[in-house]
Amino acid sequence: MLPAMLALLMQAGPNPSAGAIPAIPPELQELRRRQNTELSVETKTPDRLQQCLARAELDSVAATTEASSRLGKARGLDRAYELHCIGYAQAILGRWTDAAGNFIAARDLAAGKDPAYSARLGAIAANALLSAGNNIEALTVLEQAVNDAAAADFGPLIAEIELDRARALVATGQSEAAAASLAKARQLAPGSSRAWLLSATLARRDDDLVAAQSFIEQASLLDPSNPDIGLEAGVIAVLSGNDDAARRSWQSVVTLAPGTTQAQTAKGYLEQLTQ
Template structure:
């Protein structure tokens, strides 16, 4: 099964005119979201890619066989799509390094792969590397993806790449670099609630509660019903000594998304808050 960010970027091919979770594992959920937000024109090739990706979610071995067969006769951008599907199949089997290698091979296959598609393939590869724990290599791949996204004028994906860079820097224990990446993400996509949420979380971990409060308020304005934002808002509030605000945030999660994992966490926080 796949990580969220991977699943998302992988479902669609290049734009011919030119970007925490149940059943699908957390590593690939964000990827699926990004893919669904990237509109493409339907073509026969796209249909084959979609079919191969759908097969990968059901039978990753069969999808790898299909992708290898497709690759033998593919030319131009369709070779990249066959490699993309193979990478997705590897990811669904949790072979993260193999998935990353396939995505990078797709990215570098030929000049038929335009900068927009290159940026998305690079982001897929980096997310596979992040999941594999190879954060330093992921940053290198993300730097290339960032350049490709900028060349394509793909600001939304540039912002997502900065969020991925921040994740890698946090994992490497480099909060200053993570903060710079998050600042770039907010500048590129000021309406991206997740950028503000992650910024608030980093500020809170750095004991800058004033900044954390300001940033979580902005995240909440942009997406008032996101349970992750409500959970973080409560944590920031309780650390600032505002138990009533924390209680209100966590109770709102239980009311809005009672079956979510965040609601379960919120309930445990409320129990702790109400203990003598």
């Protein structure tokens, strides 16, 4: 029989938004993902912005000061780049609401000049709002972002936006709408293991273990060494009454990702499974 404490852990489950072996907080990983989603060579981050973003990772306070000093003289897209950099530095410092404000200001400046960049800024602004816990405003920003991305024919970013929209919808108790967003993400990016993992997690939380198993199997095929997928696979297995499969999944996490938080979680699950 499943121990009571393990049952509680299973309901919570792992955090599928975290990266495979995170070197930075999961929230910053998500922001980076949106920031680096590109459409083509023409829409890639300019060197001067890339340098500023790299500077922000080394010294966020100095990067903010330097970008702010350039902001007064900047115009058009150059002004958007400085605001983008300031927002990123603020995000690194955990000032998510301030960061979102600067990303949105940069988005508005880029609108009409670089639609793909504007859409990308909207996506990272929404991600900052999600990190700040402002899910309602994030949904509004995501709505504009998906429209901007569609206008720019920016398919890869639309899939990422749908994943963020699902996160916000789950947080606001809109499970059915979240499932629809995840279905769009899977359609747009069938090779995204994250889309299948998040779909599995939502289906499991909605007690649809058959769908959850199907989704997690696809995620595993796409990214077999991802410890988050291994954790979720074990959760689904144990809730389905298959303790042996759960044990194999969690042991694979311990073996493939030693020293990570996921491995630590898997060890805890394994210990409770034997009680």
